[in-house]
Amino acid sequence: MKSQLAIALALSAVTTAALAGPIEEQIRFRQSAYSFLGWNTAKIKAQAVDHPETFNKDQVIAAANAIAAAANSGILEQLYGPGTDQGTGWKPTRLKPEYFQKQAEVKELEATFIKEANELQKVADDGDVADIKAQFGKLGASCKSCHDLIRVRE
Known part of the structure; x- marks a missing residue:
């Protein structure tokens, strides 16, 4: 719980700085936040899906947390300021301009992501690899749904 608070506070500080800065900074912060999520999901995928023989409960719990x-945190949605569908952060943004017109759908997908992330956290704490793998698939599906709606494919 202490680590969750630290992550939320760090994300909050980053978001405050991002919203105050130029569009390019906002895009960089958003790209960094999703890289952080990707790094943690990759740890779970490697240990629960691809190579369950390497499963380390503590590492999976930390990633799920x-x-x-x-x-x-409520921070991720704040990284989509007006104009951030154009420009370059670490690389060109992949946010579709339609994002700003699809807020109801985005909110619904966000709620699903939060639900699946919370469930993954619970399942990881229990430590059953098969359950983690199944829940990881649900989390991944929630991510894909959002990508399909608002992210330009590379």
């Missing part, structure tokens, strides 16, 4: 903390 980080994902849930970011999901529940």
Whole structure:
């Protein structure tokens, strides 16, 4: 719980700085936040899906806690300021301009992501690899749904 608070506070500080800065900074912060999520999901995928023989419960719990903390922080949606569908952060943004017209759908997908992240956190704490793998698939599906709606494919 202490690590979740630290992650949420760090994300909050980053978001405050991002919203105050130029569009390019906002895009960089958003790209960094999703890289952080991707790094943690990759740890779970490697240990629960691809190579369960390497499963380390403590590492999977830490990754699931980080994902849930970011999901529940309320910060991610703040990284989509007006104009951030154009420009370059670390690389060109992949946010579709339609994002700003699809807020109801985005909110619904966000709620699903939060629900699945919280469930992954619970399942990871129990430590059953098969359950983690199944819940990880649900989390991944929630991510894909959002990508399909608002993210330009590379």
